[in-house]
Structure formats: C-alpha cells, structure tokens
Amino acid sequence: QVQLVESGGGLVQAGGSLRLACAASGRTFSTYAMGWFRQAPGKEREFVAAINWRGSSTRYADSVKGRFTISRDNAKNTVYLQMNSLKPEDTAVYYCAARPLADATNDQNYDYWGQGTQVTVSS
Numbered sequence: 136q137v138q139l140v141e142s143g144g145g146l147v148q149a150g151g152s153l154r155l156a157c158a159a160s161g162r163t164f165s166t167y168a169m170g171w172f173r174q175a176p177g178k179e180r181e182f183v184a185a186i187n188w189r190g191s192s193t194r195y196a197d198s199v200k201g202r203f204t205i206s207r208d209n210a211k212n213t214v215y216l217q218m219n220s221l222k223p224e225d226t227a228v229y230y231c232a233a234r235p236l237a238d239a240t241n242d243q244n245y246d247y248w249g250q251g252t253q254v255t256v257s258s
Contacts, residue, residue, distance in 0.1 A: 137161045137233050137247040144229060144252030147221055151256070155216040157231030157249055165209040168238040170245055171216045173227035173254075183229070184216060185238035194238055199225075221256045228253050 143155040157169065170185040184205040185194045193205050204217040214231060229252050232245035239245065 139249035141252040164212040167233040169214040175227040
C-alpha cells in the first residue's frame with residue numbers, strides 16, 4: 136500500500152513557476168514509477184509527466200516538454216514536478232500517482248493516487 140500526498144499548488148501569474156511535491160508513505164517507494172496527471176474543469180484527466188523507479192527514464196506530454204521537469208528523491212520518498220513558464224492552460228488539479236517499476240502515460244496503469252493540488256495560472 137502506498138499513500139500519496141501532493142503539495143505546492145497555488146496561484147501564479149503566467150510565465151511564473153511552481154514546484155509540486157508528492158510525498159509517499161511506505162518503504163517500497165523506490166520500487167514504484169511515479170506519474171503526474173492533471174484535470175481541468177470540464178475536461179478529462181490527462182498525462183503530464185512520469186519517471187521510472189530508478190529515475191533513469193522520464194516522459195512528458197508534448198504540451199509541457201521543455202517547461203516541466205519531473206524528478207525524484209528516493210531517500211525522501213518524494214517526487215517533484217518543477218513547472219516553469221506557466222500558461223493559463225496549465226490551470227488544473229494536479230495529481231501524482233504510483234505504479235510498480237516502469238513508468239506509463241495511461242492513468243489506468245497506475246494503482247495509487249493522491250488527493251490532488253490546485254494550480255491556477257492567471258493571465
């Protein structure tokens with residue numbers, strides 16, 4: 136069982152930056168791939184970024200490539216999402232998720248989810 140708690144969301148102006156964190160409970164965090172997803176009002180949840188269990192492989196949605204960076208610190212049981220050059224269309228609730236070993240872009244492949252953190256980007 137893995138429990139996930141996101142933090143770091145908030146209100147920021149377009150062009151600004153935020154860093155989200157997702158703290159995981161349990162001693163097996165280092166064996167889980169982690170993903171970030173987001174859901175805007177009236178839209179379906181979409182993939183943002185993922186990182187494998189070792190941190191050696193990352194994936195990004197085209198819409199965030201070059202602006203967002205996913206990373207993890209297995210010693211702290213935490214995964215991060217550094218978001219730069221934020222745009223109003225990045226406004227959404229951001230969720231972190233966990234699955235064993237290999238990263239994935241499909242939310243159906245993830246077993247554990249956090250409660251989400253709101254990110255609002257004003258124009």
